[in-house]
Amino acid sequence: VIPQATISRLPLYFRVLNEYNHLGISVISSEEMAGNLGITSSQLRKDLSYFGDFGIRGTGYDVSDLLKQIKEILGMDKNRRIAIIGAGKLGTALAGYPGFKMHGLEVTALFDIDEAKIGQQEGKVEIFHLSELSNKKRELGMEIAVLTIPASVAQQVTELVIKAGFKAIWNFAPVRLEVPEHIILQNEDLVVGILTLSHHLSRKLGS
Amino acid sequence: VIPQATISRLPLYFRVLNEYNHLGISVISSEEMAGNLGITSSQLRKDLSYFGDFGIRGTGYDVSDLLKQIKEILGMDKNRRIAIIGAGKLGTALAGYPGFKMHGLEVTALFDIDEAKIGQQEGKVEIFHLSELSNKKRELGMEIAVLTIPASVAQQVTELVIKAGFKAIWNFAPVRLEVPEHIILQNEDLVVGILTLSHHLSRKLGS
Ligand SMILES: NC(=O)c1ccc[n+]([C@@H]2O[C@H](COP(=O)([O-])OP(=O)(O)OC[C@H]3O[C@@H](n4cnc5c(N)ncnc54)[C@H](O)[C@@H]3O)[C@@H](O)[C@H]2O)c1
Ligand SMILES: NC(=O)c1ccc[n+]([C@@H]2O[C@H](COP(=O)([O-])OP(=O)(O)OC[C@H]3O[C@@H](n4cnc5c(N)ncnc54)[C@H](O)[C@@H]3O)[C@@H](O)[C@H]2O)c1
Known part of the structure; x- marks a missing residue:
């Protein structure tokens, strides 16, 4: 044991x-x-x-x-399909990142509400309208929703994502999300990496 | 003690x-x-x-x-100025992220080699040609270089960044960089966040 x-x-x-x-x-x-x-x-x-x-x-x-x-x-050797909500700068950068495929993670679809983006492709991944989220989740078998939308709409998008049946959310928006207890939520804050670096820099400059 | x-x-x-x-x-x-x-x-x-x-x-x-x-x-309460090298999707997403300002981190300039991007603004931050790196570092007092360029050019860009006088590098490109011992290097891999989430999902689905 x-x-x-x-x-x-x-x-x-x-x-x-x-x-x-x-x-x-x-x-x-x-x-x-x-x-x-x-x-x-x-x-x-x-x-x-x-x-x-x-x-x-x-x-x-x-x-x-x-x-x-x-x-x-850790059960990390499963292939997982990912939906990215918010096909902006960060969302499209994540869609194209080869590091995910290397770990059996497949960005399957992007979603947005900007009409100009709907129907476009980011590499092999298509951008759908947010209203298609439930259908596409079922059709394409996605399990994880990544939130790269503005902070101001993060909570309402979260509610749509949960209604669509996602049980796992990876949030990049800098807000505290309210989710039911059974939803798995991971918050990502890139600030940690640069502050760690800043700390090492301070120690080095101080010494 | x-x-x-x-x-x-x-x-x-x-x-x-x-x-x-x-x-x-x-x-x-x-x-x-x-x-x-x-x-x-x-x-x-x-x-x-x-x-x-x-x-x-x-x-x-x-x-x-x-x-x-x-x-x-940890000496993290210092304000630091940041240069972002590679004004693509990820670089511009980082340039606009309000989380940095909240921690006293200021993205001061972006650099690229794509002529179409030079002279553009990302929010308040201007995109300069990579050849201006040394001058701008001195003029604007930047200390940390963030690398958001393609993997294929990461090592050569690193060498330019070190020549320009940067002592601290935050690397997003999925390659192992060779740097002298006195350079502080932080590698960022967003895959960790989503794999942790995938792990929790496996445990939940397994139980
Ligand atoms: N956590 C971090 O370390 C970190 C780093 C950078 C950015 N961010 C955050 O990530 C988010 C995205 O940043 P960005 O720079 O890519 O912004 P962006 O403005 O480039 O992209 C946002 C996208 O979301 C879309 N959108 C808006 N409302 C929507 C809705 N209701 N449903 C679906 N899509 C919608 C927009 O049309 C746009 O395409 C922001 O919240 C930002 O603060 C976090
Ligand atoms: N670590 C992670 O978790 C993670 C996540 C997403 C992307 N990435 C990586 O970040 C990097 C950028 O990704 P992206 O999606 O923004 O790519 P991108 O193609 O949108 O942007 C790259 C930018 O770098 C510029 N560039 C190319 N050569 C250059 C040089 N020699 N000097 C300066 N600029 C140069 C290009 O003109 C372009 O503007 C890639 O290496 C990608 O694999 C890492």
């Missing part, structure tokens, strides 16, 4: 390993991974020992093997 | 508090914050006790006070 504390650290391990993998790095030492996460390397090795024998003392862990294993445990 | 392990957990606390703050939530319990991070709530309370008396037993922590304090400790 894997302890709950270990299970809850898995998304953090996933994050670090995913970054190393997407950067093409094939081996990571436990010190490096632990340091990245602010935990001790002995805690990390203890956690990972529940999942098999991945580490080679003195060398480290094979990044892609470990990543694959963690993805399976 | 604050232990190193506590200091290294601060960016994780910052992340959670930042999300709660940006969602307008004003109080967070230690159980909720700890659960979010996969650590015990007693570890969390011990860490936070080094920074003063923020918690109210039975109620929780004041999110914006704690966030402000952590930002000061």
Whole structure:
């Protein structure tokens, strides 16, 4: 039986390993991974020992093997179809991002209310009118709705998305959304990445 | 003296508090914050006790006070000027994002090589030709370079950015960049957010 504390650290391990993998790095030492996460390397090795024998003392862990294993445990190895609501700058940037396909995530359709955009293609992905959301969700089998609409309409769009049957929402709009308890909601704020960088810059400039 | 392990957990606390703050939530319990991070709530309370008396037993922590304090400790309360290289879909979406201004981050200029884009404005921010990077960096006092160019040119653009004097780079292109040791590099991969969501969806559908 894997302890709950270990299970809850898995998304953090996933994050670090995913970054190393997407950067093409094939081996990571436990010190490096632990340091990245602010935990001790002995805690990390203890956690990972529940999942098999991945580490080679003195060398480290094979990044892609470990990543694959963690993805399976976390149930991340499923292909998911994604609807993007709001075919603006951010929505179309996400629609074209090759990183998603690499992870079995398929942006299947875009939705907007701007007549000028309806019927256009973003790469292979078509832009439909928002009123087609329910039909397209059923027809194309989408499960995740990504919200890249203005903050002012985010709550009302959320209600439409839930009515259309989506149970999982990835929100980029800078507002707090009210959703029923059974809806899975992930809020994304890109500010965290740049503030982390700003912090490292301060420490470096300070020293 | 604050232990190193506590200091290294601060960016994780910052992340959670930042999300709660940006969602307008004003109080967070230690159980909720700890659960979010996969650590015990007693570890969390011990860490936070080094920074003063923020918690109210039975109620929780004041999110914006704690966030402000952590930002000061991490040196995140400095205003920073940002240059965005690659005025495409993602670059222009970031240029317009109000979340940055709210944190004292100012997108000061955009750069591109596409003649059709040079001289245009994205909101208040002008698009300059890449050849003006060094001059504008000095003239406008920018410190952080954000890379939103295609993967195929990321390494060569990085070299220009370093030559121009930038010491901090936030990279969105899905490639591993080679940089000298003194350069601070943050890689951003939006795939992590959606895979975390996909994981929760699997667990929910599985149960
Ligand atoms: N979380 C982050 O880190 C981050 C970063 C950048 C932008 N953003 C946010 O993402 C959102 C989109 O930003 P952007 O720069 O792409 O904006 P944008 O103005 O370029 O795009 C918004 C799109 O939404 C469409 N739209 C408006 N109302 C709609 C509705 N009711 N239904 C469907 N579509 C509708 C518009 O026609 C437009 O195409 C904004 O809320 C912005 O603040 C977040
Ligand atoms: N990390 C993530 O989560 C994520 C998400 C979406 C996109 N991306 C990545 O971000 C990058 C930009 O994506 P996009 O959808 O905005 O692409 P885009 O094609 O819309 O924009 C790229 C821009 O870069 C410009 N450019 C090309 N070569 C240049 C050079 N040498 N110097 C300066 N500018 C140059 C182009 O003229 C264009 O304006 C890509 O690498 C993409 O894979 C990453």
